[in-house]
Amino acid sequence: MNQRIGYAGVSTDDQHLDLQRDALKKSGCSIIYEEKASGKSANRVELGNCLKALRAGDTLVVWRLDRLGRSLQDLVKIVTDLERAGVGFESLIEKIETTSATGKLTFHVFAALSEFERNLIRERTQAGLAAARARGRSGGRKPKLDAKQIREIKTLLKDPSIAVSTVAKRYGISRTTLYKYVGAA
Template identity: 60%
Template sequence: MLVGYARVSTDDQNLNLQRDALSQAGCENIFEDQLSGAKAERPGLHQALQYARAGDTIVVWRLDRLSRSLKDLIEMVTLLEFKGIGLKSLQEAIDTSSSSGKLIFHIFGALAEFERNLIRERTQAGLQAARARGRKGGRPKALNKDKQALAVKLYDEKKHTVDQICKMMGISKPTLYKYIDAAKGSQWKNP
C-alpha cells in the first residue's frame, strides 16, 4: 500500500500540489502537516508512521518535505527500513524498495559521514593552530587575578552577602564560588 505524506512550512502555503501528485501516484491515504520541518514534532508524519505497515511505502512529493537535513533523512530511512517500510520520492525518483534506491541512500549516508568527519578535522586543525599561536579557547575570565583575589577577600571578611559581592564584581554566584574554590585549592597546595 502507498501511504502519502505532505508538508508545507507555513499556513500561507498550499498543500494542493502535493496532494494531487500523491493521489496521482496511487496513495490511498495522505497524511499532512502544515508547519516547519524544523519542528521535531510533526503530528501528520507521526500518524503516517503509525499507519504504515511492513511492506507499505511512504510516498513524498520531495525529500525535503520529509526531513530537515540529510542526517535526519538518513535516520528516517533507517527507521523505515527497520519497520520494513519503503520510501518513495516523486520529484527525485528515488524508491528505497528497489536495489538502486537503497544504493543511493547508502551513498547519501556515506557522503554525510564524510562531511561530518571533514568538519571535525577542520575544527581540530583550527584549534591546534590557535593553541600554537598561544590562544586559549573558551570564554574569557570575568575578572582578572587581582579582582578574583578581592572577591575572595570580601567573601572571607563576611562583611558583605554573596549577592552584594556578586553585584559589586559583576559576576554570578557560581563564578564567585569557583574563584573561592580555586583560592582554597591553591592554599592547600602552598601552605
C-alpha cells in the same frame, strides 16, 4: 495489505499543502498525513504518527525529499530506519524509490555523501582546535575574573556587613558566577 502512505508537510502558515496532497493522491496514496510545522522543529507530530502507522511491505511517499528530513543526515536516518523495518520509500519529484536496486543505490549515494560531509566537518573542527592550541589558545569562554579579583572578592566577603549580591554587582557578575569562583565560604 501493502499500502502507499503519504506524508505532506509545509513549514509556514502561508504555504499550502494542496500541491503535495494532489501529487500524493495521484501516485496512489490511500492515507496522507499532513503537517504545518517548521522543518527545523524536532517535534513533528504527524510525521511521528505516519512512521508509526507504516508496516513491512508499505511504502512511504513524499512529494520531495526536503519534506521528510530536516537535513540530509536526518533524511538518511529516517530512510535507513524504514529500510530496516521492511518499508519502502519514494520521493516523487526526485524520482527516488528504495524498493528497486537502482533506487537503493541512488539513496545510498546520498547517504555516503552525507557521511563524507560529517567527516569533513569533524576533520576541520579538529584541525582548527589543534591550530588554536599551537597558538596557545584553549577552547571555552574566557574567565570572568582574574586571580587578583578573586582575592579581592574573598577579602570583601570576610566582612559580614557586605552582601554577596553587592560584591557580585560591583564586579559585573552574577551571584552564581561569584560562588563558582570563591565557593560558598
